[in-house]
Amino acid sequence: MDGKEFSRLRSIKGMKWTKYPSDILPAFVADMDFEPPEEVSEVIEEMVRLRDFGYRFVDIDRLIPAWVNWQKTQHGLEVPEGYCKIFTSSIHALEALMVLHTQPDDGVVLFSPVYHPFATAIEQAGRRLVDVPLRESDWTIDMDRFRDSIDEKTRVVLFCQPHNPTGHVFSKAEIHDFAEIADEKDLLVISDEIWSDLILGNKSHLPLADYGTGLRERTVTIGSASKTFNLAGARCSVAHVGHLPTIEKIDLFPEHFLGQPSSFGAAATVAAWTYGKPWLEETKEKLRLNRSYVYDKFKSSDVRMHKPEATYLAWLDFSQTEIFENPAKHLLKEAKVALEPGSKFGAQSGSFARLNFATETEILEEIIERILKAI
Ligand SMILES: Cc1ncc(COP(=O)(O)O)c(C=O)c1O
Known part of the structure; x- marks a missing residue:
């Protein structure tokens, strides 16, 4: 070749x-083999041309508004900026919020097969992995098995909508049943939705936070430009934290505890969400x-x-x-x-x-x- x-x-x-x-x-x-949008390269090239490598927060400050606007125009999801937090990657958001909401040995559910860092995150954090395998015939959740697998020390469920690796998009009916169980068992739902812009069939993306207030108020929605725009190197993610006690816990941390993306990553991400x-x-x-x-x-x-x-x-x-x-x-x-x-x-x-x-x-x-x- x-x-x-x-x-x-x-x-x-x-x-x-x-x-x-x-x-x-x-x-x-x-990673895709396609070059990201031209506007992304332009903004980075401009930074290089100007040697603009100092403390440059302008795009970091624009990350949350740009994501909130992107969610609204792409998926009709409306979330308040004040409930959104910046992380340095999607898995950073997932790990930090899971650890914050659990104690060692608490149960964390996932639906396998699933993006492997989910399991690694649970195990490395000393939490108990509660695996609920998807049905191989159509990659749907076995709701009875999900309900039965949860004990009183199971606190979190990791969701992936759309789902990597199967490409399944969970339907409204599935989310309905899932929401009932999450509510009954009082689980924090961490919903990784970073593939949501890449639905190729006729379905629309169904953000969990849009299902109804009950689910929204226990759900963290993780977003990123990394998959959509081929920008995994940007190390940038935004999460809407619908669960108020978790927001309050995050706000107790000192300012730099959760880290911050670089100005390059932020500039690339904002350009993608704005012009992409x-x-x-x-x-x-x-x-x-x-x-x-x-x-x-x-x-x-x-x-x-x-x-x-x-x-x-x-x-x-x-x-x-x-x-x-x-x-x-x-x-x-x-x-x-x-x-x-x-x-x-x-x-x-x-x-x-x-x-x-x-x-x-x-x-x-x-x-x-x-x-x-x-x-
Ligand atoms: C479902 C899912 N979550 C998270 C990631 C990693 O994203 P990030 O690089 O933003 O942590 C991937 C990467 O493929 C993924 O498929």
Whole structure:
């Protein structure tokens, strides 16, 4: 493979294109191969041109208003700025708020398979992981199992809407049942909604905080430009904390305790939320095409996949193939393609692997061809 775009990808220092030797095509970590919106590059270039590297808070101060406005225009979610807090990444927000609301050994629920840092966060914080596996037939929550898994020391539930790695968008009916249980069991809900701008099907994003006051008042909604605009390096996240006691606890901390994003990350993020809409629409079109391409290719093979309703991730089930034991390991060696191993997302997912399809057509075609040849 050659061409200008391929050389750019080969020269960047991000982990996607540096972790493996150059004969491996990377489709593991959730960075896109597309350049972010031009307005993002312009604002960073302007900072470099002016050597504007000092104490520069202007964009940090604009982060919350820019996110609140983005949520309103994108998803109709209206949240007061005074209930929003800035964090240095989505997982920073998730960890800080989970730790703040729990004691060691308290239970924290997650719905596996799920973005693996959720489980790591629970375990490293010395909290008890309460795993409620999703139903493999349609990635919905088994509500009875959810209710039964909660004891009096279970305090938090981690939600991911839309869901990584399955691409599932939880429906209103599911959120209704979920909300009833969260209320009955008095759980703090930490809802990671950083994929919400990347719904590719016909559904709209349903923010948990918009379901009704009962749920809003126990929910933290985490937002970020990192997935939507390919800006994971910005290290910037905003969370709406609907749960008043948690806001009060955060406000007891000294000013710098939770850290602060850099002025570069803030500037990039504000530019994306302010000017990025046309770029996002174009990017979603490309992702829809790629999603169909991947789906159609695997349809006639032994690899099974649901068409993801959101994200740019294909959650591939290799259980009907000969490489069912550790497909990602096998494909790295035999196909020279790097996927995320399914077992990272849940103990039951060893025969799965996650493929990131946010890449150029030529690269995607080569990745799929190599996988199909190897199985
Ligand atoms: C669901 C989910 N949450 C959080 C993250 C990480 O986001 P951040 O870099 O803002 O911590 C990812 C990255 O892929 C993700 O998929």
